[in-house]
Amino acid sequence: MKFFVTGGAGFIGSNLVDRLLAAGHQVAAYDNFSTGQKRFLENASSYDSFTLVEGDVLGLDRLKDAMAGCDFVFHLAANADVRFGTEHPRKDLEQNIIATFNILEAMRANNIRRIAFSSTGSIYGEPQIFPTPENAPFPIQTSLYGASKLAGEGLIQAYCEGFGFQGYIFRFVSILGERYTHGHVFDFYKQLRANPDRLHVLGNGHQRKSYLYIQDCLDAMLLVIERAQQKVNLFNLGTDEYCEVNDSIRWITQHLGVCPQLSYGGGERGWIGDSPFIFLDCSRVRALGWKPKLTIQESVISTLKYLQNNSWVPEARA
Amino acid sequence: MKFFVTGGAGFIGSNLVDRLLAAGHQVAAYDNFSTGQKRFLENASSYDSFTLVEGDVLGLDRLKDAMAGCDFVFHLAANADVRFGTEHPRKDLEQNIIATFNILEAMRANNIRRIAFSSTGSIYGEPQIFPTPENAPFPIQTSLYGASKLAGEGLIQAYCEGFGFQGYIFRFVSILGERYTHGHVFDFYKQLRANPDRLHVLGNGHQRKSYLYIQDCLDAMLLVIERAQQKVNLFNLGTDEYCEVNDSIRWITQHLGVCPQLSYGGGERGWIGDSPFIFLDCSRVRALGWKPKLTIQESVISTLKYLQNNSWVPEARA
Numbered sequence: 001m002k003f004f005v006t007g008g009a010g011f012i013g014s015n016l017v018d019r020l021l022a023a024g025h026q027v028a029a030y031d032n033f034s035t036g037q038k039r040f041l042e043n044a045s046s047y048d049s050f051t052l053v054e055g056d057v058l059g060l061d062r063l064k065d066a067m068a069g070c071d072f073v074f075h076l077a078a079n080a081d082v083r084f085g086t087e088h089p090r091k092d093l094e095q096n097i098i099a100t101f102n103i104l105e106a107m108r109a110n111n112i113r114r115i116a117f118s119s120t121g122s123i124y125g126e127p128q129i130f131p132t133p134e135n136a137p138f139p140i141q142t143s144l145y146g147a148s149k150l151a152g153e154g155l156i157q158a159y160c161e162g163f164g165f166q167g168y169i170f171r172f173v174s175i176l177g178e179r180y181t182h183g184h185v186f187d188f189y190k191q192l193r194a195n196p197d198r199l200h201v202l203g204n205g206h207q208r209k210s211y212l213y214i215q216d217c218l219d220a221m222l223l224v225i226e227r228a229q230q231k232v233n234l235f236n237l238g239t240d241e242y243c244e245v246n247d248s249i250r251w252i253t254q255h256l257g258v259c260p261q262l263s264y265g266g267g268e269r270g271w272i273g274d275s276p277f278i279f280l281d282c283s284r285v286r287a288l289g290w291k292p293k294l295t296i297q298e299s300v301i302s303t304l305k306y307l308q309n310n311s312w313v314p315e316a317r318a
Numbered sequence: 319m320k321f322f323v324t325g326g327a328g329f330i331g332s333n334l335v336d337r338l339l340a341a342g343h344q345v346a347a348y349d350n351f352s353t354g355q356k357r358f359l360e361n362a363s364s365y366d367s368f369t370l371v372e373g374d375v376l377g378l379d380r381l382k383d384a385m386a387g388c389d390f391v392f393h394l395a396a397n398a399d400v401r402f403g404t405e406h407p408r409k410d411l412e413q414n415i416i417a418t419f420n421i422l423e424a425m426r427a428n429n430i431r432r433i434a435f436s437s438t439g440s441i442y443g444e445p446q447i448f449p450t451p452e453n454a455p456f457p458i459q460t461s462l463y464g465a466s467k468l469a470g471e472g473l474i475q476a477y478c479e480g481f482g483f484q485g486y487i488f489r490f491v492s493i494l495g496e497r498y499t500h501g502h503v504f505d506f507y508k509q510l511r512a513n514p515d516r517l518h519v520l521g522n523g524h525q526r527k528s529y530l531y532i533q534d535c536l537d538a539m540l541l542v543i544e545r546a547q548q549k550v551n552l553f554n555l556g557t558d559e560y561c562e563v564n565d566s567i568r569w570i571t572q573h574l575g576v577c578p579q580l581s582y583g584g585g586e587r588g589w590i591g592d593s594p595f596i597f598l599d600c601s602r603v604r605a606l607g608w609k610p611k612l613t614i615q616e617s618v619i620s621t622l623k624y625l626q627n628n629s630w631v632p633e634a635r636a
Binding site (some may be wrong): 084085089093097098101104105125134135136137138139140141142143145146147148150151153154155157158159161162163232234255272273 | 378395403404407408411415416419422423426443452453455456457458459460461462464465466468469471473476477479480481550552590591
């Protein structure tokens with residue numbers, strides 16, 4: 001099989017590329033390096049079965065050319081910056097909606113019909129049901145990021161019906177682990193590296209969130225695309241637990257051996273459109289035989305160790 | 319109040335413009351006349367309180383200028399052609415998603431914060447629950463039209479959360495009545511006018527659909543924007559009944575006094591992405607005191623009478 005991976009130089013994308021290459025597949029990675037890192041592809045570059053195309057998902061012609069000969073598309077390229085949607089709303093429109101449309105059109109032009117898409121638990125908005133199942137009541141969007149991912153899901157589903165595509169839509173919780181480049185562990189680590197005595201926390205620290213370790217996430221995705229064969233295959237991906245931001249702060253400060261003075265931005269939400277509680281019902285993917293190997297706490301610690309051993313990462317993403 | 323109505327020369331838009339003007343409001347209509355009709359604005363043009371701007375919803379600068387001084391936006395402009403999504407998918411992306419984004423950005427630039435949006439019952443895909451309530455289980459999209467309207471809903475909801483907008487989202491069944499310019503009554507009327515002896519029907523004729531009379535639809539929208547004051551106000555709009563396509567054929571042929579030979583395209587669906595059964599739970603809008611005045615049968619007959627008395631309409635939309 002030849003896989004096309006958009007965002008292939010990113011956190012999830014580059015880890016996926018490594019896994020696919022190790023399993024003997026051919027892989028074409030596509031990335032504009034706006035947030036992706038060439039160093040994440042150092043291992044991949046040693047494979048003859050790997051090609052890299054530097055390009056933007058807004059460039060439809062380039063996408064069409066780059067996709068030629070591929071069998072399956074992992075569309076992971078995105079504006080993954082959930083926090084700052086209101087400062088540049090066009091970014092979510094372009095990078096998440098128009099980009100997904102372009103991917104679908106490039107697939108159609110190349111007669112490629114299988115796509116996996118990184119969606120998000122944020123599309124449940126502020127749900128009433130926890131853990132939240134895939135068929136939760138029709139949600140109301142609370143963030144541009146969630147709205148733009150919802151739009152991407154809808155387009156993919158429509159292409160499944162209209163053009164005979166097969167779609168795999170993964171609604172992720174926050175992913176942690178090697179090559180992690182944004183999110184609360186990253187922010188806290190950077191703050192504490194600059195000044196171990198102070199830590200500023202968005203919100204009141206009681207936000208309840210779920211996290212999943214990158215290799216567990218990849219195990220799930222690779223299992224699902226092998227086993228699930230509906231027209232549209234929708235899966236929540238997370239652990240069967242959640243933690244408070246304050247729990248995570250305790251694990252982080254203990255691991256780093258620091259005791260900072262904490263200050264809080266206050267409020268139930270860390271930012272406009274933040275979900276105070278994310279906890280997904282993952283029984284659907286578990287029924288396929290998957291379960292995560294790391295707990296949330298173990299994922300947080302493994303992420304810290306990665307950041308400590310790769311100090312260029314926080315510097316590159318300054 | 320000064321209202322801005324996109325698609326103001328269209329079927330629903332021009333009827334809304336007339337109602338707003340009659341109620342003493344100022345109205346600016348915005349239309350590119352791709353499907354809208356100047357003749358639909360003949361009555362409106364006699365009001366000093368009415369202005370018309372010819373422009374496209376893809377033109378953000380023009381939209382910003384045209385919206386200046388308005389208090390409330392009815393965003394009705396759309397590619398309303400639910401059937402042919404797979405022939406030109408870009409049309410749904412541009413006319414329904416990017417256009418809605420532009421409307422929101424033009425509102426933000428003008429500090430206008432209230433928007434009403436014409437969504438569709440099609441966003442429920444093929445639901446399991448009938449009548450289908452607004453909080454039905456999270457649907458899977460089956461048409462580009464539905465997917466693009468869902469994207470529009472999500473963007474509006476995100477602007478409500480992120481920018482303090484107030485949104486009114488109406489999920490319509492098919493609307494019938496004066497100035498109706500597309501849909502099954504229109505198609506059947508045109509076929510029978512050309513040849514009263516034959517009628518070709520998409521699908522098997524057993525598709526179950528709901529319809530709502532235009533003035534009932536406008537009564538509901540105007541009541542809702544007055545009474546509902548949540549951040550996001552989501553309302554199904556339809557009648558508490560449905561009919562089979564074959565029922566509608568019987569009413570139409572009886573009214574026209576014709577007895578055509580029927581041929582059927584076959585299958586449960588009239589086209590790819592057609593919902594075989596649309597029947598919305600409208601108890602939420604009924605709880606505000608609204609109820610429709612016309613039955614589906616009466617709406618079909620009133621539509622036929624309109625088409626018979628305005629033979630330029632089927633000719634203009636040839």
